[in-house]
Amino acid sequence: MPLICEMMNIYGRGKESTWGHCSIYNRKLPSGFSYRRLYLQLDEGSLSFNANPEEGISYFISKGILADHPTEVAKFIFYTRRLNWKMLRIYLDERRDVLDELVSLHNFSNQFLPNALREFFRHIHAPEERGEYLETLITKFSQRFCTCNPDPVRELGLSPDAVYVLCYSLILLSIDLTSPHVKNKMSKREFIRNTRRAAHNVSDDFVGHLYDNIYLIGHVAA
Structure with missing residues (x-):
């Protein structure tokens, strides 16, 4: 027994x-x-x-x-x-309330922004359409990402608002580069220019690395 x-x-x-x-x-x-x-x-x-x-x-x-x-x-x-x-x-x-606790369980320390976003969406799946829930998810992710990376965020001149803008840019870029319906893909130069308009304090080099990550690895919210 x-x-x-x-x-x-x-x-x-x-x-x-x-x-x-x-x-x-x-x-x-x-x-x-x-x-x-x-x-x-x-x-x-x-x-x-x-x-x-x-x-x-x-x-x-x-x-x-x-x-x-x-x-x-x-x-x-x-x-x-x-x-x-x-x-x-x-x-x-x-x-x-459960969503808040779930976000706090993620540790994005020393992760490159698009990789952290992919990890986030593996646990908390993005909605199929834009709306209030997607905005809430990106807001919570941006705050958590900055909390986990205080030194890199400060060195790069980022803030939760800037990360929020970059996340939206990454999602749109992901769709642009991976969708077979988009024939004229966004170039790296165009992505840098468009992002610069929305996130003024972020360096072009950093934004260029974001583009390269999506180009090589793929969608952040697949």
């Missing part, structure tokens, strides 16, 4: 790569606790979330898997690989 319990323990811990954070992981587990039951519930809750996000989170909370707190929900989302990104986008648009 102890061997069976140990096997269940190993099985359970291995599953944490799929659900990397649950509040229950940090609690003292009761006698007779079953990892098998836990991960069946995680499976069921994930399927529920992918059909109705609010019901999915409520299920996790009702089973004691998640604490009913924005920070715990954000950590669960950040470290979980089983949540449908479209449903997640709907949930975060409605739960801005």
